[in-house]
Amino acid sequence: MNSWLDNDFDDMLNTNWMPRVNATAPAINVKENADAYDVELAAPGTxxxxxxxNVDNDGNLIIKMEHKENKKDENKKEHYLRREFSYSNYEQALSLPDDVEKDKIAAKVENGVLHVTLPRTHKAEKETKKIEVA
Structure with a gap:
């Protein structure tokens, strides 16, 4: 049964004016405060x-993710007709700012979100020296 509502939604979702988002790329947030930059990458189930x-030779932060679902079908009365989320592979390179302490970068996964903390250097402010004019 086709209704006008179904057709309108199909038209809205299948138009060229709305670019399609890469469905395999996780969402990334980057926050900044006085002490660090925080990168958050959403990857549920990881x-x-x-x-x-890691940090490559060019000073870029490289994030690689590979997730495989190896669950066996326990219920033999049903099977997949279509399965698209059994494997995920992702790689992202982010340019690091100059004030990141590369040897103190930390990463952890919590509730399906990768958190990468990029500590900032606290370079002492250059002292000014008053010079007497003779």
Whole structure:
């Protein structure tokens, strides 16, 4: 049964004026405060074993995620006709600001969110020296 409402929603969702978002890319938030930058990457169902986080030779933060669902079908009376979320693979490179202490970067996974803390350096303000004019 087709209703006018179904057709309107189909038209709205299948238009070229609205760009399609890459469904496999997790959402990323980046926060800043006086002490650190915090990167949050949403990846529900993942564990710390699914992530590799490092800084490359060019000073970029590299986040790699690979997640595989290895669950066996326990109920033999049903099976998948279509299955799209059994494997996820993602890689992102973020340019790090100059004031990040690269050797103190920390990462953890909590409630399906990867948190990467990028501590900022606290360079002492350069002291000014008063010079007497002779």
């Amino acid at each position: 564990t710390k074993e699914d992530f590799k986080v």
